[in-house]
Amino acid sequence: MSTTEGRLTSDDRREQILAAATVVFGDKGYAGGTTDAIARQAGISQAYVVRMFGSKENLFLEVARRATGRLRVAFRDVIAGFTGDETNLERQVALGRAYGELVADRGILLSLLHLFGLGQDPVFGPEARECFLDVYRIVRDEAGFSATEASEFFARGMLNTILLAMGMPERRDDPRAFELMSTSMGAECETILASVEAQASLRA
Amino acid sequence: MSTTEGRLTSDDRREQILAAATVVFGDKGYAGGTTDAIARQAGISQAYVVRMFGSKENLFLEVARRATGRLRVAFRDVIAGFTGDETNLERQVALGRAYGELVADRGILLSLLHLFGLGQDPVFGPEARECFLDVYRIVRDEAGFSATEASEFFARGMLNTILLAMGMPERRDDPRAFELMSTSMGAECETILASVEAQASLRA
DNA sequence: AAGCGTAGTAATCAATTGATTACTCACTCC
DNA sequence: GGAGTGAGTAATCAATTGATTACTACGCTT
Secondary structure, three states: OOOOOOOHHHHHHHHHHHHHHHHHHHHHHHHHHHHHHHHHHOOHHHHHHHHHHHHHHHHHHHHHHHHHHHHHHHHHHHHHOOOOOOOHHHHHHHHHHHHHHHOOOOOOOHHHHHHHHOOOOOHHHHHHHHHHHHHHHHHHHHHHOOOHHHHHHHHHHHHHHHHHHHHHHHHOOHHHHHHHHHEEEEHHHHHHHHHHHHHHHHHO | OOOOOOOOHHHHHHHHHHHHHHHHHHHHHHHOOOHHHHHHHHOHHHHHHHHHOOOOHHHHHHHHHHHHHHHHHEEEEHHHHOOOOOHHHHHHHHHHHHHHHHHOOOHHHHHHHHOOOOOOOHHHHHHHHHHHHHHHHHHHHHOOOOOHHHHHHHHHHHHHHHHHOOOOOHHHHOOOHHHHHHHHHHHHHHHHHHHHHHHOOOOO
């Protein structure tokens, strides 16, 4: 996939590399994801990956920023559609659905999770905290959630992300695993599981 | 620290290496945590770390298993103290406190978080899922929580763990950051923040 | 057709890192 | 007092990996 195309414009290639890096970093984490694996996934040489972004560190930073950017856009889109007479629960469900749709883009949420795990790092730590607070401010201020509602929303989101990162859908036969997933993901559960399965099937 | 001691028994040294590895893996993740960093933290040679556990992979597995072991013991201890006439909320708070106390052992929760991020790995993935489900079964079956209660409990736990991993306490001056932490961590908040601060201050 | 900028690579480097091997040192038990 | 055993290390290896450099190929403009 993703290959057999000839030369691309710099911008197109850049986007392609970012997409590939999002997948690889999502699976293996920052240290575990090699520039070579990213290059192979994008169908180009390792040297070009490094040259286009200057360094692996820089590439990961852009991946993370692009991921939070997607999150912010998705949330703001939903919030813009609020009429003002929804219940809080309805608003939580609407935002949750937007979150669930991001799962379709494999790696976005997982790369963010890995970023969050690097809070001790002098470069990634501050970035992680700022990214997270950025999104929190949107949900808290722009969506008009209370502190409790926002905290519950993020808590559920984190659990869902981790279940996904763990590959828990692979164990949907286990009654406890299935129960946990359907309880935590709610109405989105089937959509998410289908999305994950689609991604898994088209992997080598 | 941790050094200036002479030769230890194999078992003592083993525990010491596991403790060091828990800290290092917690900070840097599996791929990012080197056996050399672990050896330095434990005050011994890198060769000995590898020889004692056979491989880095094996060492990380033992770190993860020890971590979930601690979790299980902590939860079961609390559950054993249940009289049967607590409210569900009281039980959630009691389990939450046990969870909060594990924060004092730097790295335990963070290493687990990194394990969960490796769900795609053929070795760590199955281990991660089993570890998680193991703990879930305890909370669900032994503590007598409903699916909803258990899911809420784990959701909050995951958010707290991620806030911790991110180093969010460093931003407690930010009103939004402080609000999120105190809302999510509840009564434990001050205990946890103090514990984190203590650990930060005794770091180089 | 000559020149030039842009996309992209092959080859290579230096550093890191997990692992292995052969060795030393201290203790203990005949 | 020497043989054996367990704790621990120094030296070294082979593989990986991020980065650099010099190069090629293609398309566009004049």
